[in-house]
Amino acid sequence: MSSPESIRVSSSSTTPVVTRFAPSPTGFLHIGGARTALFNWAYAKGRGGKMLLRIEDTDRERSTEVAVTAILDGMTWMGLHWEGEAVSQHGRADRHREIAHELLKRGNAYYCYCSPGELTAMREQAEAEKRPIRYDGTWRDRDPASAPPGIAPVIRFRSPQTGETVIHDNAQGRVVIPSKDLDDLIILRSDGNPTYNLSVVVDDHDMGVTHIIRGVDHLTNAARQMQIYMAMDWLVPSMTHVPLINGPDGAKLSKRHGALGVEAYREMGYLPVALRNYLARLGWSHGDDEIFSTEQLVEWFDLGNIGKSASRFDFVKLANLNGHYIRHMPDDELLANLLAFLPHCDGGPALLLQIDDEMQAKILKALPGLKERAKTLVELKTSAAYLFAKRPLTMNDKARALLDDEGTVALAGVVQVLKSAPDWTAAALEALVKQHAEDNGLKLGKIAQPLRAALTGTSTSPGIFDVLEVLGRDESLGRLGDQV
RNA sequence: GCGCCCUUCGUCUAUCGGUUAGGACGACAGCCUUUCACGUUGUAAAGACGGGUUCGACUCCCGUAGGGCGCACCA
Numbered sequence: 001m002s003s004p005e006s007i008r009v010s011s012s013s014t015t016p017v018v019t020r021f022a023p024s025p026t027g028f029l030h031i032g033g034a035r036t037a038l039f040n041w042a043y044a045k046g047r048g049g050k051m052l053l054r055i056e057d058t059d060r061e062r063s064t065e066v067a068v069t070a071i072l073d074g075m076t077w078m079g080l081h082w083e084g085e086a087v088s089q090h091g092r093a094d095r096h097r098e099i100a101h102e103l104l105k106r107g108n109a110y111y112c113y114c115s116p117g118e119l120t121a122m123r124e125q126a127e128a129e130k131r132p133i134r135y136d137g138t139w140r141d142r143d144p145a146s147a148p149p150g151i152a153p154v155i156r157f158r159s160p161q162t163g164e165t166v167i168h169d170n171a172q173g174r175v176v177i178p179s180k181d182l183d184d185l186i187i188l189r190s191d192g193n194p195t196y197n198l199s200v201v202v203d204d205h206d207m208g209v210t211h212i213i214r215g216v217d218h219l220t221n222a223a224r225q226m227q228i229y230m231a232m233d234w235l236v237p238s239m240t241h242v243p244l245i246n247g248p249d250g251a252k253l254s255k256r257h258g259a260l261g262v263e264a265y266r267e268m269g270y271l272p273v274a275l276r277n278y279l280a281r282l283g284w285s286h287g288d289d290e291i292f293s294t295e296q297l298v299e300w301f302d303l304g305n306i307g308k309s310a311s312r313f314d315f316v317k318l319a320n321l322n323g324h325y326i327r328h329m330p331d332d333e334l335l336a337n338l339l340a341f342l343p344h345c346d347g348g349p350a351l352l353l354q355i356d357d358e359m360q361a362k363i364l365k366a367l368p369g370l371k372e373r374a375k376t377l378v379e380l381k382t383s384a385a386y387l388f389a390k391r392p393l394t395m396n397d398k399a400r401a402l403l404d405d406e407g408t409v410a411l412a413g414v415v416q417v418l419k420s421a422p423d424w425t426a427a428a429l430e431a432l433v434k435q436h437a438e439d440n441g442l443k444l445g446k447i448a449q450p451l452r453a454a455l456t457g458t459s460t461s462p463g464i465f466d467v468l469e470v471l472g473r474d475e476s477l478g479r480l481g482d483q484v
Numbered sequence: 485g486c487g488c489c490c491u492u493c494g495u496c497u498a499u500c501g502g503u504u505a506g507g508a509c510g511a512c513a514g515c516c517u518u519u520c521a522c523g524u525u526g527u528a529a530a531g532a533c534g535g536g537u538u539c540g541a542c543u544c545c546c547g548u549a550g551g552g553c554g555c556a557c558c559a
Contacts, residue, residue, distance in 0.1 A: 024559045059558055116557065123556085132486040133555055154557055172489070181487050182557080189557040195559045215496095219488070222555045244552070245489080251553085278496095281508085285497055288507040307497080309490045310552060317496065317509045327522075373521045383520095402519095433518095448518030460520040 017049025018210045021075075021082065022089075022200070023073050024056040025067035028261025029074030031253070031313065032215060033246045035279040037418040039242060040213045041080045042280070042301040045446065052207055053082035057090045058199050074262040079294070087207065089199050096194035099202045099232065100155050100187050109187060111153040112139040134183035155188035157198075157228060169305035170240040172216065177223040187225055197221055201228045209237050213303070216241040240303045243283050243310045250312055267344050269376030271329075271337060274322040282311045291324060323375035331367040334380075341377045348381065353391040354388055362387055365472045370464025386456035387470070392482040398459035399452075403483055407450035412484045413440065414447050415477070424473045426465040443467070454483040 019040040023033050034386045037051075044051040052073070057063035072086065103109035110174075112135075114122075119135070126133045140158065147153065160179045167175040187198035195204075200221075204212060219241045247253045265275055276294055284307065286292070286300045326334065339355070342348035355363070366387060374380035386393075395403065403411070417436045421429060433451075437444050448464045455467050455476060468476050 002553095022559090058558060062558070118495075119557080127485075130485045134486090175488065177488065183555085186557055191557075193557085200559090215553090216489075217553055218559090221559090243488095246552085250487070250551080281496065283496090288498065290496090290508045307490095311497090312495060314495050316507070320509055321520095372523095398519095406550080430518095437518095443518085445518050452519060458519090462520085464518060 005016075009369050014397045015166065015210050015338070017044050017047040017050065018052065018208050019044040020052040020054055020204065020207065020209050022054040022056050022203075022214070023071050024059065024062075025064060025071060026059070026062040027067055028070045028263065030261060031265075031279070033071075034074065034078055034080075034262050034275070035245065035282060036214055036242065037075055037080050038078070038279050039240075039275060039284070039301070039306075040211075041082075042298050043211065043213060043303065046298045046301050049210075050083035050208065051080075052084065053086040054203060054207070055086055055088050055197070056199070057088055058093070058194060058196060060090065060193075063090070070261060070263065077266055077272060078262060078275065087203070089203060089383075092199070092203060092206075093194055093204065096187065096199045096202050097192065100194060100198060103157065103187065103228075103231060103473055104155060106231065108158050109155050110140060110158055110184075111144050111147070112156045112184075112186070113144075113151045113153045114138055115151060132181070134181075137184060140184060147408060152190040154186045154190045156184040157187050157224075157231070157309075159184050159224070159227055165226055166225065167219070167222050168237055169219075169222070170238065171243070171306040172219065172241050172308060173386075175219065175223075177220065181483075182220075182224055182227070190409065197224050198228065201225045201232075201234075204237060205229070205232070211238045211240065211303075213240040216243055231302045238303075240306065242306055243308060245282060246310050246312050248312055248314060253313065263344070266341070267380035268340065269345065269380070270318065270322050271325050271377070274318065274325045277325075278318045278321050282313070283307050291321065319375045326371050326374055326377070326380065329371070331364055331371075334367055334371060335364050338363070338377055338380060342381070347383065349386065351381070359387070362470060366462065366466070369466045373460075373462065383461075386461060386467070389457060391475075391478055393454075393457040393479060394457070395453065395457050399454075399457050402449045402453040402459060407453070408484060410442065411450040411454055411480065413482055414451065415480050418468075418480070419477065421473075424469065426463070426469040429468050430465040450483075454480050 009062055021033075021037040021040045023029065023037075029037075041051045043049075044395070055063075055068055055071070057068070068086075076080065095138060098323070100109060114135075121135050122136060135156070139153075139156070144153075159182050163179050165177045165179065165182070169175055185197055188194055209376075222239055222241065226236055260276070273294060276297065277291060280292075280297050280301070281290065284301070284305055286305065289296075289300075292300070329337070339352070339360075342352045363384060366384065370380055370383050373383055414433060414436055417432055418429070421432055433447060434444060437447055449459070452461050452464050452467070453459060455464070455471065461467055471479070
């Protein structure tokens with residue numbers, strides 16, 4: 001509709017960056033939304049700006065308070081902080097109405113008296129004739145005086161009919177939408193409530209948003225919204241439409257794959273820092289960098305490096321990253337994460353009850369061995385089970401097999417040696433047991449495995465000497481005695 | 485149906501006309517080793533297809549195929 005030069009585009013060089021995350025509260029914070037929020041947050045934070053949060057709750061039928069809470073909780077857990085209070089879009093309806101009428105006054109909008117039934121008929125006919133489905137402009141230039149009585153009109157935006165709207169998108173490049181493909185959208189419903197495209201423009205303008213970063217599913221909306229900005233003679237924010245995230249099979253995310261709320265990822269034992277790292281690398285990159293801190297993300301993140309094509313969600317890679325962060329996290333910090341995680345997982349709350357100061361110290365001591373083997377907090381919790389086990393331990397199948405005749409004999413032999421250990425530390429115990437193995441011509445494995453079985457009830461665990469030390473002399477000897 | 489967009493190893497991606505097309509996850513193999521892991525070394529693995537433009541195309545243009553998104557008094 002106008003050449004790029006005539007469009008007033010917000011310039012980030014002079015104004016401080018203001019981004020916003022604007023979810024509609026019709027469900028939880030899903031993974032795509034989480035990434036959008038992450039991008040908005042990282043971009044603002046990296047430019048000394050701020051990210052605002054706006055709840056797009058103009059659809060009163062589908063918006064719920066539960067969803068609002070879930071989204072806020074999800075963002076908090078992700079570590080994405082927004083500036084100030086979350087804005088309720090619905091609460092700003094008066095202002096939206098005001099602008100709708102201003103548009104009317106400016107001649108950029110008009111009353112339309114078509115009933116929903118007529119509109120549906122219009123759509124069906126267009127479909128049957130294989131024509132584009134669009135409002136035909138019946139009331140665009142018609143005298144409102146000829147309006148049928150008793151019909152509450154809607155207000156439609158008077159969209160340009162010729163030319164094109166050009167979106168200069170940071171991710172998508174130059175996108176041209178012909179005006180003929182955009183019909184006159186409803187901006188105010190017959191019940192007097194504003195619709196999305198109007199509300200978004202008014203809110204983004206009023207909130208001083210300089211950069212809009214959202215999913216590509218809004219790309220066409222961007223063109224309509226630009227037309228409203230221009231009709232109001234407002235500055236158009238910088239636009240960035242990021243590609244969508246698909247399921248592992250390439251199809252749209254469904255409940256079967258990852259269309260879960262971030263709280264589900266929390267329950268699966270993923271760390272926020274790992275999720276941030278993973279999500280950042282989905283559709284965005286910084287050379288060959290794969291693992292980077294959130295601080296680095298903030299420093300590096302830029303709109304120009306965002307890709308154009310949709311990406312698939314890969315749980316395996318997320319797990320790898322999560323394992324990396326678990327391994328490299330300081331033990332006390334990891335313990336804090338584990339304790340914070342327990343209330344959110346299966347069997348966690350019950351376990352939490354068993355954790356007193358003494359048990360905490362024990363877990364902390366076992367953590368170096370445990371964290372090498374866990375990709376999620378769930379696995380970490382599971383692998384720590386031997387610490388909580390009550391005597392006599394229940395053996396799993398593999399542990400039972402290890403404690404056959406041969407195993408039990410080996411066990412009895414080493415128990416004698418252990419009983420005489422002067423010093424109950426992993427290093428001392430290891431020297432002792434290795435000497436014992438050598439003396440008896442046994443491979444270490446022949447002794448270590450039965451020990452592991454008797455001590456943990458399983459066939460896999462951290463290094464066996466660490467297990468002995470963590471469990472302590474009395475508990476270790478007790479568990480061993482139960483099996484010989 | 486109409487419009488807009490996308491297409492590099494299985495996956496996430498680097499490359500911004502000249503590279504042996506790089507990295508990561510995963511896979512496979514070796515090493516390490518008391519189990520499982522970690523770690524480490526190495527191997528296999530990609531420009532959807534067809535035309536152009538160019539001295540030279542993954543990179544630019546056109547077409548084909550496949551995929552995504554949008555087309556509500558939803559957001």
